[in-house]
Amino acid sequence: MEMTRLFRVLSDATRFRLLRLLTREELTVNELAEATQLAQPRISNHLKILREEDLIDERREGSWRYYRVEREKLSPPARVLWPSLEQSWEDDSTFAPDDRRLEAVLSARHTRSSSQFFDELAHRWDALRQDLLGEAIGRAILRAFLPEGLVVADIGTGTGYVLELFGNRPRKLIAVDHSETMLELAREKARARNLSNVEFRLADAEDTPLKEGEADVVTVIQVLHHFERPERVLANLARGLQPGGILIANDFLEHQELWLRKELKHHWLGFSRDRMAAWLADAGLELVGWEVNPGHAVPLENGLKTRIPDAFTSVARRSRGPKG
Numbered sequence: 001m002e003m004t005r006l007f008r009v010l011s012d013a014t015r016f017r018l019l020r021l022l023t024r025e026e027l028t029v030n031e032l033a034e035a036t037q038l039a040q041p042r043i044s045n046h047l048k049i050l051r052e053e054d055l056i057d058e059r060r061e062g063s064w065r066y067y068r069v070e071r072e073k074l075s076p077p078a079r080v081l082w083p084s085l086e087q088s089w090e091d092d093s094t095f096a097p098d099d100r101r102l103e104a105v106l107s108a109r110h111t112r113s114s115s116q117f118f119d120e121l122a123h124r125w126d127a128l129r130q131d132l133l134g135e136a137i138g139r140a141i142l143r144a145f146l147p148e149g150l151v152v153a154d155i156g157t158g159t160g161y162v163l164e165l166f167g168n169r170p171r172k173l174i175a176v177d178h179s180e181t182m183l184e185l186a187r188e189k190a191r192a193r194n195l196s197n198v199e200f201r202l203a204d205a206e207d208t209p210l211k212e213g214e215a216d217v218v219t220v221i222q223v224l225h226h227f228e229r230p231e232r233v234l235a236n237l238a239r240g241l242q243p244g245g246i247l248i249a250n251d252f253l254e255h256q257e258l259w260l261r262k263e264l265k266h267h268w269l270g271f272s273r274d275r276m277a278a279w280l281a282d283a284g285l286e287l288v289g290w291e292v293n294p295g296h297a298v299p300l301e302n303g304l305k306t307r308i309p310d311a312f313t314s315v316a317r318r319s320r321g322p323k324g
């Protein structure tokens, strides 16, 4: 482009403002209108001229058209001129209102593209969150609610699920199990997490594993179904609680999944709420909380599916000594 034509294009104040903005950012007509407070048709006319003179580039994305000055693509005379123009724009405060509005335009664009991104992600998020984050955050949040300094006893601790759940917040965590191998794995978990508050007890839950009033909280998670007389174990554990102490039990609701009897040695095919409430009451515990976690189908290696039954978590408070 000849110098004279270049100067003619630049001599228009509006075009000058548009070129300045498009040197800084790639923008749509809408965005230019917001930044300059000029009408869109007027801007479009000027953009047409700037495009004819090869001063700006146009890029299409979906139904949007974006414009910008690509320094490398400018004609040789314009390329010579541009650094001086940019220098003069830097020092010129008359453009400050355009700059302020441009900031707002870019910030709105960011918010818009961010919310669009999350709109698209929404349907995949639950599965992705499970893959990326697992249960660790849920556990940490739960832990945050646990008062410090309690004595928690976990009966049938297995490989130490509650060690992960409660961590070092309890003053003492008594982990009871009758399987040496389970306890060894739980010990490894405690070591890996630097937990020094855990006392491991190799003991039979049916043989009074806790001293009278020893614990503030007793948890018995996926264990009751193994006992022939769960009500006796509950009464026994209730004695191990402080008055006002809490027993948290998790197990399956009544179900017909016979494979659990065969494969995992379940003695009971779940428990109803009424049965649990009665047993807890007989143990001197008042049922104060009940939550049901729906079961789900799981695929088997042979291509068939089986069902994990609905489970419950009961919370009961020791109000008095057990009956008898």
Ligand SMILES: C[S@@+](CC[C@H](N)C(=O)[O-])C[C@H]1O[C@@H](n2cnc3c(N)ncnc32)[C@H](O)[C@@H]1O
Pocket: 155, 156, 157, 158, 159, 160, 161, 176, 177, 178, 179, 182, 203, 204, 205, 206, 220, 221, 222, 223, 226
């Ligand atoms: C299904 S696992 C559950 C482990 C753990 N509570 C959890 O939720 O991951 C059952 C655990 O109870 C223990 N257990 C079963 N009967 C027991 C008994 N009579 N005394 C002590 N522990 C017992 C088993 O050794 C096993 O570790």
